[in-house]
Amino acid sequence: MKGFCPGPVENHRGREGGAVVYPVYSRRSKGLSIGINLFPDHKVCSFNCPYCEVFPFHSDRAFSLPVMEKALECVLAEAAEGGIPVRDICFSGNGEPSLSPDFQEALEAAGRIRERFVPEAALVVITNGTGLLKETTFAFMRDAALGGMKLNIWLKLDAGTPAWYEAMDRSGIPFDALIGGIRRFARAAPVTLQTMVCAVHGREPPAAEEAAWVHLAAELAESGGYGAGVRAVQIYGKARPAPEDPLAEALPEAVLERRAAALRAVIGTAIPVEVFP
Ligand code: SF4
Numbered sequence: 001m002k003g004f005c006p007g008p009v010e011n012h013r014g015r016e017g018g019a020v021v022y023p024v025y026s027r028r029s030k031g032l033s034i035g036i037n038l039f040p041d042h043k044v045c046s047f048n049c050p051y052c053e054v055f056p057f058h059s060d061r062a063f064s065l066p067v068m069e070k071a072l073e074c075v076l077a078e079a080a081e082g083g084i085p086v087r088d089i090c091f092s093g094n095g096e097p098s099l100s101p102d103f104q105e106a107l108e109a110a111g112r113i114r115e116r117f118v119p120e121a122a123l124v125v126i127t128n129g130t131g132l133l134k135e136t137t138f139a140f141m142r143d144a145a146l147g148g149m150k151l152n153i154w155l156k157l158d159a160g161t162p163a164w165y166e167a168m169d170r171s172g173i174p175f176d177a178l179i180g181g182i183r184r185f186a187r188a189a190p191v192t193l194q195t196m197v198c199a200v201h202g203r204e205p206p207a208a209e210e211a212a213w214v215h216l217a218a219e220l221a222e223s224g225g226y227g228a229g230v231r232a233v234q235i236y237g238k239a240r241p242a243p244e245d246p247l248a249e250a251l252p253e254a255v256l257e258r259r260a261a262a263l264r265a266v267i268g269t270a271i272p273v274e275v276f277p
Contacts (some may be wrong), residue, residue: 013232016133018061021071027276028234029087029124034075036110037093038100045095046130048170049158050180051198053240054094063102068107076117076177088122088152089114091169098131104140111149124152126194131172132181145189155191157220159205160212167200179216186220186229193217193230197256198238199249210259218266236276242267253277 007120018040026033043054072089080085089110091097100106107125115121131137140187144151159165162175171178187189195213197205205213221230238250253275267273 003098005223014241017182018059020061020063020068020076020101023075026087026090027123027239028236029090031087032079032084033087033124034079034089035093036068036089036106037074038091038097038102038106041055043094044099045128045158046099046171046173047096047128048202049168049196049248050170050244051168051196051238051242052117052244053242055243057094063100063106065105065109068106069113071115072110073117076113080117086118086121088124090124090126091120092126096128096130097125097218098127098137098141103131104139105114107151109142109150111151122152123149124154126154126156128156128169128171128180129182129185130171130245133173138181138185142185142189145191153189153191155185156196157182157193157198157217159173159209159215160214160216161209164205164209164213168196183220183223187223188229190224190229190231192232192234194222194234194236195259196238197235197251197259198248199251202249204251204255210262213259214262217263221267221271232271233260233263233271233273234276239277250277 020037020040022035022037024033024035025031040063041059042057074087091107091110097103107123111123114121132141141151141153147152158168159175165175217233223232235256237253237256240246242248256275256277260275263273
């Protein structure tokens, strides 16, 4: 068992060395988060965000479900031995998790292991939402969120306009199609919205973009009945290096707080709106 146990890492770079399971201290989880990386050999994503923290890499370690299971069991057993509480088991890693052919099986396995070792910990997937355009993935994620797995879905919503979406996410998937999928999902299952607020090419989000994002986030919140659909909104800033630096740059915390205040002014306090500079 010992050979499967990865050591703690201070940031997410361990996954670029082929790590499948990587314990990190997460500012958004506010504690120890056990990351799961479905792409230990190369990045796979439907977005190409200028702020993306995944540096170019290649390893010959293909994803293996038995290895993931053993490593996760080992890390959770060590955390328990050390009396360290685990806040969550989080699927993110080098790309968009729902693009992995192992996505569903790996989540189900992690859910079972969570029940055995840390039933109080959350099971989280961080997604850019493009998987929701595929019916089978949509249905799986909806059922996982509503059913016994109690999957927490942290869903990226970087932009309220096609122009800013193009600058922030650089995806071949049309903005309207993606937002249509997100709208549909937010009416069906609970999500936490995550928005990166940063400058691109030295330009902060224009006022019209900010207004459109507030309008869209509020609409999504209302569509689920204030808390049934959107359970929280996280506005976060660029805090770590990215291979394309300085294409994307951090903005002052006041800009993030202004964005949060603009949303709170519309939706009130029914849903937490948090800022992570
Ligand atoms: S969605 Fe995530 S993994 Fe994909 S490019 Fe953007 S930041 Fe990187």
